[in-house]
Amino acid sequence: RIIENQINEYANADLIITDRLHSMIFSLIAGTKCLAIDNATHKVVGVYNEWLNNFPGLRVMENTNNISYEDILEFLKSRSFPEKKDFRQKFNTLINRIKEDYK
Numbered sequence: 001r002i003i004e005n006q007i008n009e010y011a012n013a014d015l016i017i018t019d020r021l022h023s024m025i026f027s028l029i030a031g032t033k034c035l036a037i038d039n040a041t042h043k044v045v046g047v048y049n050e051w052l053n054n055f056p057g058l059r060v061m062e063n064t065n066n067i068s069y070e071d072i073l074e075f076l077k078s079r080s081f082p083e084k085k086d087f088r089q090k091f092n093t094l095i096n097r098i099k100e101d102y103k
Helices: 002-011 021-030 043-052 069-077 088-101
Strands: 015-018 033-037 058-061
Touching: 002 021, 015 021, 015 069, 021 033, 021 043, 021 058, 033 043, 033 069, 043 058
Parallel strands: 015 033, 033 058
Antiparallel strands: none
């Protein structure tokens, strides 16, 4: 329930701006656009480059000097992100398997 509540918070936002990997992932699960800024660990840009570089609704900046207010507004107005979906549907199989295993 804690994770579900957190994802619901992300789903209620129009845009997530973060330098944390898990916040970037939660925003994608929630269907909320994300502007992610790489940090000292470089996990954000690493995961983006390896797995998420074609994901609509996600932009990763390696340098905060390149971010402008106009860029943020343009990204927010873009319609490239799919409609928000109920993320719980994706986890129903896993939830049912766990429930079966712990009966």
